[in-house]
Amino acid sequence: MPALLPVGGFGFIKASNIAKPFFDVAGIVEPYQKLAIEQLIYNLCNFGLWDKIIALYPMVGGTALAHSFNLKNLVNNNLTFFGGWVHSKTGAKPNGVNAYADTYLAQNSREFQFGRDDVHMSYYLKTPSNDAETVMGVYDGSLNPNWLFPNNGGLSSISIGSKSIVAGGATVNSGLIVGSSKLDINSGIGMGNGVAYSIPQGVAIQNTPLTYAIGATNFAGGVQIRHTVAECGFASIGTGFENPSQLLLLNAIVNQFIQSKT
Amino acid sequence: MTKVRLLTVPQKNELVGQTYCTNSFFNPIQDINNNWIISNEEVCHCENAELDWVADLPEIEYLPKPYPPIEP
Numbered sequence: 001m002p003a004l005l006p007v008g009g010f011g012f013i014k015a016s017n018i019a020k021p022f023f024d025v026a027g028i029v030e031p032y033q034k035l036a037i038e039q040l041i042y043n044l045c046n047f048g049l050w051d052k053i054i055a056l057y058p059m060v061g062g063t064a065l066a067h068s069f070n071l072k073n074l075v076n077n078n079l080t081f082f083g084g085w086v087h088s089k090t091g092a093k094p095n096g097v098n099a100y101a102d103t104y105l106a107q108n109s110r111e112f113q114f115g116r117d118d119v120h121m122s123y124y125l126k127t128p129s130n131d132a133e134t135v136m137g138v139y140d141g142s143l144n145p146n147w148l149f150p151n152n153g154g155l156s157s158i159s160i161g162s163k164s165i166v167a168g169g170a171t172v173n174s175g176l177i178v179g180s181s182k183l184d185i186n187s188g189i190g191m192g193n194g195v196a197y198s199i200p201q202g203v204a205i206q207n208t209p210l211t212y213a214i215g216a217t218n219f220a221g222g223v224q225i226r227h228t229v230a231e232c233g234f235a236s237i238g239t240g241f242e243n244p245s246q247l248l249l250l251n252a253i254v255n256q257f258i259q260s261k262t
Numbered sequence: 263m264t265k266v267r268l269l270t271v272p273q274k275n276e277l278v279g280q281t282y283c284t285n286s287f288f289n290p291i292q293d294i295n296n297n298w299i300i301s302n303e304e305v306c307h308c309e310n311a312e313l314d315w316v317a318d319l320p321e322i323e324y325l326p327k328p329y330p331p332i333e334p
Contacts (some may be wrong), residue, residue, distance in 0.1 A: 063284070064283060064284055064285040064286045065284050065285050068285050079285075080285060080287065081285055081286040081287065082286075082287045082288075082289040083287075083288075083289035083291075083300075083301060083303075083304065084289075084300075084301030084302065084303025084304050085286060085303065086303060086307075095264075095301050095303050096264070097264060097266060097291075097299075097301045097324055097326075098289045098290075098291045098299075098300065098301055099289070099301070099303070100289075132329075139330075141330060219330070223291075225329045225330065226329055
């Protein structure tokens with residue numbers, strides 16, 4: 001299990017220093033929310049996951065502005081919300097009709113330093129999605145998409161990097177769903193309902209300047225598809241994980257964060 | 263059944279690029295019949311006084327366009 005934050009120690013100071021600019025721009029004043037963010041940063045750093053994340057959306061603060069900030073980098077990849085969203089202290093709920101948030105993080109971005117096959121996406125569902133909705137993704141329409149289906153005909157389904165699995169496990173109605181593909185590792189890793197599993201080799205996504213969307217999948221032609229109604233309590237995009245243990249750690253850390261932030 | 267608000271093309275053009283509240287933009291889309299629509303959430307949370315006419319838009323049932331197939 002993730003460690004409790006050792007208040008006053010070196011880890012606390014480091015987490016506080018990272019978190020303070022976020023508190024300032026996002027207007028976070030509640031002490032329990034500040035502690036939840038510091039704990040999140042501390043645990044991600046302590047377990048070596050912080051550097052794998054390019055964009056991290058903790059969805060704290062209860063407003064569209066507060067929910068827009070990328071905790072990992074307050075300058076780049078902050079969200080803009082489009083369409084119908086409802087923001088509350090538990091997260092951001094898209095309407096499943098026209099809602100999405102643009103991360104401005106391109107699939108072929110140089111932030112993915114090892115290319116299209118070294119990527120992860122995670123999304124914490126506070127409420128269930130409907131069948132055949134994606135909670136986040138990017139798809140240029142030509143080859144394999146990068147997207148997460150918490151419910152695809154009664155099973156969860158993940159396609160990411162060069163890995164794809166239609167029947168990834170039981171439907172994920174709540175909690176963290178993660179898809180990860182790592183360069184030079186034949187199997188990807190998926191996770192839902194607290195269980196990690198392998199994702200077999202598929203067809204690699206083609207490099208595209210399309211950007212990742214949250215609440216839907218960004219599709220070719222400037223449109224979004226497969227919008228979801230699942231409320232987002234946390235989301236991240238980054239490079240791939242090496243092993244299932246890292247996904248289970250991320251799951252434990254995010255679960256602790258979700259409980260602490262509300 | 264999900265209800266949405268029906269737009270004319272000039273109304274759609276007026277909403278594109280406009281915010282309904284901080285950091286939240288209107289996103290008109292087309293339904294299966296190519297009607298331009300926005301959601302009730304955008305209307306209900308609209309804080310933009312210059313666009314308060316959206317509250318008077320007629321409500322229709324949302325019929326989505328079919329999506330591309332799941333399998334590439």
